Every structure is written in C-alpha cells, then in structure tokens.
Amino acid sequence: MNQKQLLLLPVLFFSFLLSQSGFAQKTLSSTDQSLRYSLYSRLGLKIIPIKLSSTTYKLQFVVEKIEEAPTFETFSFSYALLSSYEQEITSSLTNLLTAQDLVGDTDRHWLFEKTVELPADQSTAIALLTVLDTRQQDEYVIHVDLKGLFVFDQPDFGYYYSNEIPFDQNYLTKGEALLFKTVTKPAIHSYFYPSRFDVPFPPMETRPAEVSKEIKVENQGDFLANIPKQLNDEGYYFFQTDTSSQAGIILKTVHDAFPKVKDxxxxxxxxxxxxxxxxxxxxxxxxxxxxxxxxxxxxxxxxxxxxxxxxxxxxxxxxxxxxxxxxxxxxxxxxxxxxxxxxxxxxxxxxxxxxxxxxxxxxxxxxxxxxxxxxxxxxxxxxxxxxxxxxxxxxxxxxxxxxxxxxxxxx
Incomplete structure (x- = not known):
C-alpha cells in the first residue's frame, strides 16, 4: 500500500461510519458486538484501564492478532470516551489511532496506550475501542466501564507478559509468571481461592442455585512489583495494592491443557x-x-x-x-x-x-x-x-x- 493510500484510510474510516444507516442515532447499546464471540474473528480486543489519579486513567488498547500475519494498514483503529450507554457516538467523540500511536507491535499483538482525564463529577465513563476491517467492513468493538454503577474502582497497577505487552487473556496456566507494575506503591497483596464451582442450572430452571456458605481463601501476603511473579496453584487469585480499597484484579489459574479438556x-x-x-x-x-x-x-x-x-x-x-x-x-x-x-x-x-x-x-x-x-x-x-x-x-x-x-x- 502506497503513502497516498495510507493517508486516505482515516478519511475512508469516517466515510464508512457516516454512511451507515442510522449512524446519527448510533449508541453503545445499539451497537452489535457479536463479532467478539464469533468463531471466525480475525482480531481479539481488550481495554485494560489503570488508574493514575482520582481523575486520570491510562487506557491500554490491546489488539490480539488471531488472523495469521495481519497487516496493520488493513484495519482502522479508533477509540472514544462515553458518559452513558445511550450517548450518541458522533465523529467528534471518535479519536483515530494510527501507526504513530503504537507503543507495541509483536507477532501476537498491537498495543496502543492513551492517558485520559475525566471530570471529577462524572459518575459514569465508558471507554470504547473500535477496529474496522476495511476488506469486508467488519466492525470489531469492545468497551469497558471506567466509572459506573457496577464498578467499585479501577486498579492502580497492571500485569504483563515477559515482552511487557499487557496480559489480555482471561486465564493463566498454573506455574507461569507475569510481571506486575504499580503506579504508586511498591508491593501488591495477593489472596488465593482454591474454590471449585458447580455446573449452572439450565435456562428454564427458575429455582435459585445453591450458594456456598463458606469460600476458602488463603492470604498470601505481599510481593514486590517489577519482578516476575509465578502463580503455582490452580484456582483464582485476587490482587490489590491497598487491602482497604475496593479496587483489584482477579486472575484465574488453570491446568496445562486449558482451554481444552484435561482428562x-x-x-x-x-x-x-x-x-x-x-x-x-x-x-x-x-x-x-x-x-x-x-x-x-x-x-x-x-x-x-x-x-x-x-x-x-x-x-x-x-x-x-x-x-x-x-x-x-x-x-x-x-x-x-x-x-x-x-x-x-x-x-x-x-x-x-x-x-x-x-x-x-x-x-x-x-x-x-x-x-x-x-x-x-x-x-x-x-x-x-x-x-x-x-x-x-x-x-x-x-x-x-x-x-x-x-x-x-x-x-
């Protein structure tokens, strides 16, 4: 792709958005996000927020390359900050992400990072990442609540692969290690839950599921950030920099065969x-x-x-x-x-x-x-x-x- 074609991509991206039927009424709640669950997705998206201050957040936009050897220029990337799920998504709210914004480009991931400031009195804030596949106009979408009714708070730390790409999976194989990085405090506190869960009732079963009266938890104490941390037990961990706060990160640890069947x-x-x-x-x-x-x-x-x-x-x-x-x-x-x-x-x-x-x-x-x-x-x-x-x-x-x-x- 030549330089002229590269320069035209942002224009084509906005032209596509503006040409969509009903775009003027497009909101997060009206946006179809089914591609995130497709068996044939070419990309996997994740937004990982880190709280830098009471109003400042670092947004890590991680794009997994599911398709073999994808070309960056094939896609158009953008993000927006919304104050509700019903807010109209307009071009003025949309910020393009270009190759100059990349802070990481590996065999498996593209990584963008942006620091955003929210008004102190804003009670709801949602970060939205959109990636358009310009070949067939597939629109990949992911969002995360920074503030809202279902969010206690955001953590002031994150964890990373050995190549310092933010960890974007929902699970980690037991025995593997991650690198934790904090904003302020030098150490992170960890709890481990060896709990195992029952299979859920089918959709037509209306009686309430049984709730375990006791959940076993092991307080594993503090460990230092910026040093690889190995997680050796199978269950799930909860990490916090401040045990008196309501902000933390959960991480499920699994057997070697996961996500496939073990035995x-x-x-x-x-x-x-x-x-x-x-x-x-x-x-x-x-x-x-x-x-x-x-x-x-x-x-x-x-x-x-x-x-x-x-x-x-x-x-x-x-x-x-x-x-x-x-x-x-x-x-x-x-x-x-x-x-x-x-x-x-x-x-x-x-x-x-x-x-x-x-x-x-x-x-x-x-x-x-x-x-x-x-x-x-x-x-x-x-x-x-x-x-x-x-x-x-x-x-x-x-x-x-x-x-x-x-x-x-x-x-």
Missing part, C-alpha cells in the same frame, strides 16, 4: 449440557470413564463417524467458551458459556449498563430468541453476568439439545 473425568463433567440425568449419573459412576464415554457417544449417534464429528464440534464450543467467558469460574461453567455451547455464537449482542442481551434468529423479527444476562456488582470483577432464567426457554433449549445429540449441530 476423561473432566470430559464427563462437560457433557452434562446435552445428557439426560440418567446418562450423566451413569458416566459419573463408571469405573472406566473412557470406555463409558465411547459407549455414550456411539449410543447417541449410532454411527462412529458422526460421533467423531459430534465430539469435535462439542468440545470446540467448550474451548471457545473457556477462552471467552472464564472469570473466577471456568468459562464453560458460566451462564454465558453454557448458552454459547448449546445455542452457538449469538447472531447479535447488545450491551446495556445493567445487562447483556444475546439474540438468535427466529422465524421473523418478532420471534427472535433472546437471552438476557443481568450484570451483578461484585468486588472480584466488574463484568460478571447471570442469566435471567425462564421456563419459556424450554422448547428451544430441548430442540438444540436434540440436534446436538443427533450429531447435526455444528457452528
């Missing part, structure tokens, strides 16, 4: 979403889990080749759920992970301040199938969602499970 015992747990209660109990009680699972898959399909495709497709969805939705739980055990595995990637995703809504195609516009995940305020993560369950989901849920069991469900 036959774990595979037995994972097939619960498409199994009858009797089938699952039989698998749980089996002495030889491999043999029991082989019989299970063959009994479902009555065809070894169809069974192989079913296994491959099902555990592909498990893997993507782990990548996308892991928080302090493994992704496949979350409500969003469960729906993702059974229903597949949503055709449309919309975020509101208090909820996330997934839409799947129905017979027509009025018959769309929607799953609403309510946002829950928790100290561990500002992005924790639980499904609003309803008996009305039963027909479509059982239909999809039947398709899985026949080997016909593939995404």
């Amino acid at each position: 036959w015992d774990e595979m037995v747990q994972m097939v619960t979403y498409i199994s009858t209660r009797k089938e699952h109990e039989t698998l749980l009680l089996a002495q030889d889990k491999k043999k029991a699972l082989d019989e299970y898959w063959i009994n479902l399909t009555r065809n070894p080749e169809v069974a192989k495709d079913l296994i491959r497709n099902y555990f592909r969805m498990v893997e993507f759920s782990n990548i996308l939705f892991t928080d302090f739980k493994e992704g496949w055990k979350t409500d969003r992970g469960m729906v993702y595995i059974v229903m597949g990637p949503p055709q449309e995703v919309n975020f509101f301040e208090d909820r996330e809504v997934w839409s799947y195609a129905g017979i027509d516009e009025t018959s769309k199938i929607r799953f609403t995940f309510a946002r829950v305020k928790t100290l561990l993560t500002p992005h924790f969602y639980t499904l609003n369950r309803s008996r009305a989901y039963q027909p479509v849920w059982f239909k999809n499970i039947s398709q899985w069991r026949s080997g016909r469900m593939a995404f």
Whole structure:
C-alpha cells in the first residue's frame, strides 16, 4: 500500500461510519458486538484501564492478532470516551489511532496506550475501542466501564507478559509468571481461592442455585512489583495494592491443557449440557470413564463417524467458551458459556449498563430468541453476568439439545 493510500484510510474510516444507516442515532447499546464471540474473528480486543489519579486513567488498547500475519494498514483503529450507554457516538467523540500511536507491535499483538482525564463529577465513563476491517467492513468493538454503577474502582497497577505487552487473556496456566507494575506503591497483596464451582442450572430452571456458605481463601501476603511473579496453584487469585480499597484484579489459574479438556473425568463433567440425568449419573459412576464415554457417544449417534464429528464440534464450543467467558469460574461453567455451547455464537449482542442481551434468529423479527444476562456488582470483577432464567426457554433449549445429540449441530 502506497503513502497516498495510507493517508486516505482515516478519511475512508469516517466515510464508512457516516454512511451507515442510522449512524446519527448510533449508541453503545445499539451497537452489535457479536463479532467478539464469533468463531471466525480475525482480531481479539481488550481495554485494560489503570488508574493514575482520582481523575486520570491510562487506557491500554490491546489488539490480539488471531488472523495469521495481519497487516496493520488493513484495519482502522479508533477509540472514544462515553458518559452513558445511550450517548450518541458522533465523529467528534471518535479519536483515530494510527501507526504513530503504537507503543507495541509483536507477532501476537498491537498495543496502543492513551492517558485520559475525566471530570471529577462524572459518575459514569465508558471507554470504547473500535477496529474496522476495511476488506469486508467488519466492525470489531469492545468497551469497558471506567466509572459506573457496577464498578467499585479501577486498579492502580497492571500485569504483563515477559515482552511487557499487557496480559489480555482471561486465564493463566498454573506455574507461569507475569510481571506486575504499580503506579504508586511498591508491593501488591495477593489472596488465593482454591474454590471449585458447580455446573449452572439450565435456562428454564427458575429455582435459585445453591450458594456456598463458606469460600476458602488463603492470604498470601505481599510481593514486590517489577519482578516476575509465578502463580503455582490452580484456582483464582485476587490482587490489590491497598487491602482497604475496593479496587483489584482477579486472575484465574488453570491446568496445562486449558482451554481444552484435561482428562476423561473432566470430559464427563462437560457433557452434562446435552445428557439426560440418567446418562450423566451413569458416566459419573463408571469405573472406566473412557470406555463409558465411547459407549455414550456411539449410543447417541449410532454411527462412529458422526460421533467423531459430534465430539469435535462439542468440545470446540467448550474451548471457545473457556477462552471467552472464564472469570473466577471456568468459562464453560458460566451462564454465558453454557448458552454459547448449546445455542452457538449469538447472531447479535447488545450491551446495556445493567445487562447483556444475546439474540438468535427466529422465524421473523418478532420471534427472535433472546437471552438476557443481568450484570451483578461484585468486588472480584466488574463484568460478571447471570442469566435471567425462564421456563419459556424450554422448547428451544430441548430442540438444540436434540440436534446436538443427533450429531447435526455444528457452528
């Protein structure tokens, strides 16, 4: 691409935005973010904020290169700061990010950093990153609440890969190390939770899930920043520079095979979403889990080749759920992970301040199938969602499970 073409990219980017139908009314809540959950995304986006002062934040825009050897000039990058999910996104709010703004460019990531100042009296602030693929006009979007009803506070530190790119995964393999960097204090305090979680109830089960009366926690004390910190235990960690504050970072540590299945015992747990209660109990009680699972898959399909495709497709969805939705739980055990595995990637995703809504195609516009995940305020993560369950989901849920069991469900 020549210099003249490079100079035209920002113009083309804004021309695209302005030409979109209804752009004048475009808001964060009306923006479809389904590409973030696609099985075929070319990029993965993340915004990692670090609080520098009561009104100043460093925004780390991390773009993962999922596509092999992508070209920077193929994409247009921009960010915006919004005061609500319903604020109109105008060109005056949009700031372009160019090659001159790059602070990191590796085989796996592009990294931009911007320091922003918020008014002291602003109660809600959202950072929005948009990347346009100029080849087919795919628009990748990610956002993060800097301040708001579901955010206690932002941490004043971050953690990084060995090449100092901000850590952008939802999990870390146990035994690996990260580099922590702080803004003010020299040390970070850590807590470790070895908790294991149950599989969620299906969408039509309206009785409340059981809540553990006790959560085991290990106070692991302080460690110094700017020195690689190895995390050796499997569970999840919570880090803070100030234990009296409500700001911190959670990090899930996982087994070596994650996000893939580890062993036959774990595979037995994972097939619960498409199994009858009797089938699952039989698998749980089996002495030889491999043999029991082989019989299970063959009994479902009555065809070894169809069974192989079913296994491959099902555990592909498990893997993507782990990548996308892991928080302090493994992704496949979350409500969003469960729906993702059974229903597949949503055709449309919309975020509101208090909820996330997934839409799947129905017979027509009025018959769309929607799953609403309510946002829950928790100290561990500002992005924790639980499904609003309803008996009305039963027909479509059982239909999809039947398709899985026949080997016909593939995404």
